Amino acid sequence: MLAGLIFAIEDATDRPGTLAATLPFGGMTLLxxxxRLLAGAGVEQVFVAVGRMTxxxxxxxxxxxxxxxxxEIVRSAEEAAEKVGDExxxxxxxxxxVTTDTVIERMASGGAEALLVTSDPxxxxxxxxLDMKDCWAGIARVSGRQLSVIANMPADYDFQSALLRVSVQSGAEHIALTAGQERAGHLVELSAEALSARSNGVLAALTERRTNWADRWVFTPIARLALPELVRRTIPGWSLRVGAALFAAVALGLALYRMPGAGLAVSLLSVAFLATGAAMAAxxxxxxxxxTLELAITGLFAAMVAATGxxxxxxIADWTPVVLSIAAIGSQVLVERVPARPRRWWASPAAHLLILTPLALADYAEAGLAVIAIYAFGTLSAAVEAMREKP
Structure with a gap:
């Protein structure tokens, strides 16, 4: 079994009497x-080691x-050892x-004892x-047996430090914290003001989930600007979903009312809401x-392209736009299902909408459908070739 143990003992440095674990962070508490990070790594049960209850x-x-x-809350190493089990x-x-999913998943991937370390004191x-070279960087992978060893120590031992020393003595592997992981927001912080600032950095990192050029240069900057403010104002996630649905309905209505350019422009607002909502959900x-929200962007793309066709x-009473819309939708759906690592230039639902919108506004909707159909087919070909290179 993979379990988690979180220490929640220290007070915030700038808020006496308030546990650092209960400070606001990213629209929730740090704890x-x-x-959330542990659950995402497959942890089945989490124990919170406390010194006092608040x-x-x-x-x-x-x-x-x-x-x-x-x-569950545990008050001592003895209680933790009893509930966790030696195996x-x-x-x-x-x-x-404060850390990220990438670091947690890396530390959770092994079975032997390990310590995340940094060589920069x-x-x-x-x-x-820990020694002349390394300092502990806040994450350890230990066994239940090591908790039992600490449980037999004198009661005045500091639980966190004792666990660290037992891990070192057992020869735990040292896993180096990379510079990139530290830049992404990995640190230990007990200040409410500093945590608030770091929260914005972690929020920005979450907007990097989608790496296509359209997302990276258009919708990711929007989410990066909006998300910290939404979290600060405690705006609920459902409001973004409602906004996206309303814009999508208006967009489809305009397209079906023979105003595809205006409808596509409104659909971009729906995509922005969906992208920001996906980052908040993450x-x-x-x-x-x-x-699901990212899948909704694909659904919106398909609906808008079909309506434009x-x-x-x-x-014009010509079937060509319909054929082109079907080709674009079919090719892009297949692209989404090919298990190849996306390249930045590859087509995506958001990219298609960005390309099609100005052409439709200029009354060249048929040409726009041809462009995105060719783009989607070219991306599909590249994705298939990528799979052939690395089967």
Whole structure:
């Protein structure tokens, strides 16, 4: 079994009496964010090691337990050892740790004991020196047996430090924290003000889920600007979904009313709402919802291209626009199903809408359909070739 152990003992440096684990972070508390990361890595049960109970901590644990993962509070190493079991693999997160899915997944991928380390003692991720070279960077992979060893130590031992020392003595592997991971937001922070600033950085990193040129240069910057403000104002995720649905309905109505250019322009607003909503869902650990929202962009693309093809057919009484729309939709759907790593220049639903919109506004909808059909087919060919190169 893969379990998680989060330390929630230290007070915030700028808010005496408030546990750092209960400080706001990314629209939730830091503790809830840490639980989300562990759940995403496949952890089945999370234990929160505490020194004292506070109403904010209890509330955070209650909310975290709603994520289909069991979260329990433990007050000592003895209690943790009893509940975890000797055969379990435990992923340990330090008090005040901020990190990303990539780092957590890397540490959760092995079975043997391991410590995430940094060789820079001045790094914001450095917590405690392990030897002359390395400092602990806030994540450890330990065994349940090691928790049992600490349980037999004197009661005045510091739980986190003792666990670290036992791991070192057992010869745990040192896994280096990379510069890229640190730039992405991995650090230990006990200040409410600093956590707020770092929250925006993590929010920005989540908008990088989609790497196509249209997303990277158009919709990702929009999400990066909007998401921190939405989180700060505690705007619910459903409001973005409602906004996207309303814009999509207006867009389809305009296209079917023989105004495809105006409809496509409005559909871009719906895509922006969906992309931002997907990033917010990813932040909150709702990965299925994030994937669903990204799938909705594909559905909107198909609906708008089909409506544009129909409107063009109705205007010129020629089946060519319909055939081109079917070719574009069919090719792009196949692209989405090819398990090849996307390249930045490849076609995507959002890219097609960006290309088609100005051409339709200029009354060249048929030419726009031809362009995106060729683009989708070219991307499909490249995707198939990529699979042939690396079967």
């Amino acid at each position: 809830e964010y840490q639980v 109403p904010a901590l209890l509330a955070a644990v209650g909310r975290a337990s709603e994520r289909d993962i069991q979260v 379990a693999v435990v992923l340990v997160l330090a008090d005040g740790l 001045e790094s914001a991720a450095a917590i405690e020196r 932040l909150r650990g709702e990965m299925k919802r994030a994937d 129909w409107a063009s057919w109705d205007a």
